[in-house]
Amino acid sequence: MLSVEMYPGLTLGPQRIGDCFYRDREAPAHMSLFPPACDMVPKALPPRLLAPPPVSEPATKTPKDDVRMELENSSLWKQFSSVGTEMIITKKGRRMFPGLRMKLSGLNPSLRYILLLDIVPLDNSRYRFQGGGWQAIGGAEARLPDRVFIHPDSPATGAHWQGRTISFHYCKLTNNTLDSQGHIILHSLHRYQPRVHVIEARDVLRWGGGQHSFVFPETQFLTVTAYQNNKITELKIRANPFAKGFREDGMNSKKQRDARQKRKISDLTEPLDIVNCDPCDSDELLPLPTSSTTAADLQALALASLPQLTDPSCGYRPQEASYQDTLVPEQPLDLGQAFMASHMSDIGISMANGMQDAPGRDVTNSINERSDAMGEPAYTSNFTPAQANSSSFPSAPLSHSSSFSSLPIPDPLATSAPQPSIPPFDYPSILSSSPTLHSSSSSSPVSTTPSLQQTTFTFPTPPPSNSSSPQPLLSSSSPSANTYHTIPETIGPHTPTDASFPAPSSVCQSGLQHQISTHPVLTQTSQPLQGEGIPSGNNSPSDQSPAAFIYPNILPTNPDPVPIAAQPLFNYNQPPAPTLPCPLPSHGGATSFAFPSVPHHMQNLSFSNVSTGQAHPGLHLQNLSYQAPAPSLAAAFPPSSFSYPPSSLPHPPFQPSSSFQQSSQPSYPQNFPNAHASACASSYPSVDIGSMPQFNPSAPYRPEMVLHHPSLLPQLDPSLPSSTPPPALYPPFPSYPMRLYQDPHSSLSIPLRHLYRQHQHGHAHPQGSYLDMGARPVF
DNA sequence: TCTGCTTACACGTTTGAACCGC
DNA sequence: AGCGGTTCAAACGTGTAAGCAG
Numbered sequence: 001m002l003s004v005e006m007y008p009g010l011t012l013g014p015q016r017i018g019d020c021f022y023r024d025r026e027a028p029a030h031m032s033l034f035p036p037a038c039d040m041v042p043k044a045l046p047p048r049l050l051a052p053p054p055v056s057e058p059a060t061k062t063p064k065d066d067v068r069m070e071l072e073n074s075s076l077w078k079q080f081s082s083v084g085t086e087m088i089i090t091k092k093g094r095r096m097f098p099g100l101r102m103k104l105s106g107l108n109p110s111l112r113y114i115l116l117l118d119i120v121p122l123d124n125s126r127y128r129f130q131g132g133g134w135q136a137i138g139g140a141e142a143r144l145p146d147r148v149f150i151h152p153d154s155p156a157t158g159a160h161w162q163g164r165t166i167s168f169h170y171c172k173l174t175n176n177t178l179d180s181q182g183h184i185i186l187h188s189l190h191r192y193q194p195r196v197h198v199i200e201a202r203d204v205l206r207w208g209g210g211q212h213s214f215v216f217p218e219t220q221f222l223t224v225t226a227y228q229n230n231k232i233t234e235l236k237i238r239a240n241p242f243a244k245g246f247r248e249d250g251m252n253s254k255k256q257r258d259a260r261q262k263r264k265i266s267d268l269t270e271p272l273d274i275v276n277c278d279p280c281d282s283d284e285l286l287p288l289p290t291s292s293t294t295a296a297d298l299q300a301l302a303l304a305s306l307p308q309l310t311d312p313s314c315g316y317r318p319q320e321a322s323y324q325d326t327l328v329p330e331q332p333l334d335l336g337q338a339f340m341a342s343h344m345s346d347i348g349i350s351m352a353n354g355m356q357d358a359p360g361r362d363v364t365n366s367i368n369e370r371s372d373a374m375g376e377p378a379y380t381s382n383f384t385p386a387q388a389n390s391s392s393f394p395s396a397p398l399s400h401s402s403s404f405s406s407l408p409i410p411d412p413l414a415t416s417a418p419q420p421s422i423p424p425f426d427y428p429s430i431l432s433s434s435p436t437l438h439s440s441s442s443s444s445p446v447s448t449t450p451s452l453q454q455t456t457f458t459f460p461t462p463p464p465s466n467s468s469s470p471q472p473l474l475s476s477s478s479p480s481a482n483t484y485h486t487i488p489e490t491i492g493p494h495t496p497t498d499a500s501f502p503a504p505s506s507v508c509q510s511g512l513q514h515q516i517s518t519h520p521v522l523t524q525t526s527q528p529l530q531g532e533g534i535p536s537g538n539n540s541p542s543d544q545s546p547a548a549f550i551y552p553n554i555l556p557t558n559p560d561p562v563p564i565a566a567q568p569l570f571n572y573n574q575p576p577a578p579t580l581p582c583p584l585p586s587h588g589g590a591t592s593f594a595f596p597s598v599p600h601h602m603q604n605l606s607f608s609n610v611s612t613g614q615a616h617p618g619l620h621l622q623n624l625s626y627q628a629p630a631p632s633l634a635a636a637f638p639p640s641s642f643s644y645p646p647s648s649l650p651h652p653p654f655q656p657s658s659s660f661q662q663s664s665q666p667s668y669p670q671n672f673p674n675a676h677a678s679a680c681a682s683s684y685p686s687v688d689i690g691s692m693p694q695f696n697p698s699a700p701y702r703p704e705m706v707l708h709h710p711s712l713l714p715q716l717d718p719s720l721p722s723s724t725p726p727p728a729l730y731p732p733f734p735s736y737p738m739r740l741y742q743d744p745h746s747s748l749s750i751p752l753r754h755l756y757r758q759h760q761h762g763h764a765h766p767q768g769s770y771l772d773m774g775a776r777p778v779f
Numbered sequence: 780t781c782t783g784c785t786t787a788c789a790c791g792t793t794t795g796a797a798c799c800g801c
Numbered sequence: 802a803g804c805g806g807t808t809c810a811a812a813c814g815t816g817t818a819a820g821c822a823g
Binding site: 090 | 782783784785786789790791792793
């Protein structure tokens with residue numbers, strides 16, 4: 001199908017071999033995967049390689065102005081978010097559940113795009129589960145190598161992306177800082193926010209022309225090595241097909257396990273009983289009461305071990321739903337597509353042949369289809385109205401707080417689960433108590449916070465998959481489709497987003513308020529939503545407050561938090577700096593990464609700074625939050641591994657005065673960020689952080705401004721119009737040390753010289769690629 | 780002692796090879 | 802020989818619990 005030969009400069013690791021061969025099963029025209037490694041510059045590529053993919057229409061017609069992304073399994077995410085999503089991270093890497101499944105629209109069907117997933121810290125705090133809630137207990141750990149998961153299909157045409165569900169379920173999370181598998185490295189007990197970036201790319205070497213970044217506040221999660229919240233465990237067990245064994249009717253359910261345990265005890269005791277019967281033995285070994293008790297327990301356990309009848313009160317049958325979902329002919333994700341980093345050869349061919357739509361679904365594709373269906377069984381369908389009504393996982397009403405009590409379905413664990421010593425914030429109430437929110441939001445934080453991106457939202461239409469299923473979680477003001485666009489400042493991976501990230505409340509509200517009457521999509525969306533059982537006509541903030549993506553169980557350290565209404569406008573980029581227990585947040589958001597091993601001009605993986613508006617010829621991943629203080633960066637990254645040449649920094653050192661102080665909310669508890677979020681996360685909208693002007697404090701965003709924003713991607717060639725991609729070629733990007741942790745190859749000098757292929761446990765599953773955007777060597 | 784992490788374990792799912800029949 | 806369906810086992814994903822370390 002494709003060949004690495006097309007990119008002689010790319011040397012792929014063994015995993016790549018497998019992948020390539022695997023992927024080439026239906027493409028016998030496979031060529032050498034390992035051409036002699038050599039430094040290569042894009043211009044060294046044969047012209048045919050540089051040629052843009054065949055386009056049926058001029059690139060100038062690219063409808064970049066309306067790129068939207070919808071979180072397809074938003075309902076499931078919201079369910080988890082309402083409780084406080086926890087993600088297990090292990091040394092070997094653990095998949096995310098729920099996974100990220102989204103739908104893209106608004107792409108130019110003919111242009112190619114690369115989809116990236118990165119996960120950035122939400123704040124600079126470390127959390128602990130106490131009293132039934134999450135509480136910030138200190139500063140975050142030192143930042144870890146920034147890695148980006150490249151969707152296996154990348155690059156693919158807009159038609160490809162838009163024609164199916166996009167899933168990142170192959171992405172794995174690990175806490176192994178020395179991970180060499182390419183998994184995304186995260187710290188345990190930290191809060192993170194996944195982000196998805198859609199980057200226009202003519203080929204792997206020439207990204208540019210447009211970048212859109214999306215954030216779904218409901219997908220933020222806390223990393224753990226073991227689940228802390230029983231509710232989360234319950235949700236995962238019920239929703240994840242792989243955990244069926246732990247369901248109440250499964251053989252690995254607690255009852256069954258207890259029964260087995262009892263049996264084991266019984267097996268051990270029975271011989272003893274026999275021994276006991278030995279007249280030579282005394283009764284001291286096994287008192288009679290013990291035996292009788294065991295028998296009674298066994299009897300009870302035997303009953304318990306019987307197949308459980310479905311609880312009539314629980315209409316939600318995960319197993320049924322899951323299987324059914326697997327049969328749902330939803331647009332499967334074609335992961336068989338070559339992906340940029342790990343499938344450079346594929347890319348090359350795809351570029352040359354323009355076979356972006358992957359007409360032939362290869363094995364990988366089918367595998368992924370299955371995996372998609374398996375890993376995330378169309379949760380959207382799991383939460384159909386009927387199910388929602390009877391489900392034990394009712395969609396947490398957004399108007400409800402994130403407390404456990406918000407889950408109406410009787411849950412055995414609900415009672416057993418420790419209740420927060422401090423009740424979780426009732427998000428809606430907070431929002432409702434913030435009458436000034438909307439009005440204040442009009443004065444977008446952008447105006448007061450240099451680092452804050454102007455944010456605007458397009459109001460998405462409900463995801464097709466959800467079209468038939470009401471969105472019980474959505475309030476009247478929450479667009480069912482979690483799609484909207486914002487333009488937060490650019491950031492680098494792991495640049496901490498604000499702890500209250502999900503709560504660009506003021507901004508969101510502002511955008512909502514501003515556009516709700518103007519945006520046709522919003523109008524279309526909001527109306528049906530209001531008519532779907534959600535009290536309409538009530539425009540009170542409380543009604544518009546969806547529950548929120550406050551971290552449900554994050555308990556306020558401040559016993560007397562300032563009411564949200566009294567809080568300054570929520571600053572999207574606001575760090576809870578004033579209350580940070582750690583003077584030097586280790587999660588400093590490095591927006592530029594120095595790579596001493598490469599030429600100076602190539603050493604920095606930089607991200608355009610919103611504040612300065614500077615663009616750096618590198619991949620720009622918008623920062624959702626503030627600029628980390630330089631000191632923290634220095635502390636987190638020893639000069640030996642991380643250098644930040646001031647002169648080359650695309651972002652000026654963090655200026656507390658401009659970011660923190662101006663937007664700071666001194667009285668806001670660090671672990672209170674979600675209150676902000678609640679006020680803003682009215683609809684769990686995805687946040688397109690890259691499709692809008694980076695920083696324009698004065699002018700509010702308008703729908704028409706939600707455009708392809710070239711400034712977010714470096715324009716390497718100044719002569720190239722930023723708004724109009726070249727019809728034929730994209731300028732080659734300068735080298736920026738993004739690393740795909742698959743197979744380090746120092747000889748590569750191309751921008752993606754560090755592309756590695758993820759080890760696939762000996763299998764050739766193209767599970768995606770990881771770009772390490774940090775400079776820390778992991779090998 | 781507490782907290783958090785690692786690891787072994789059991790279970791369910793996925794996947795592909797092996798087998799069989801047509 | 803080729804094709805399609807079924808069976809089976811290995812690999813993998815998952816949560817749990819015990820053990821360990823700080």
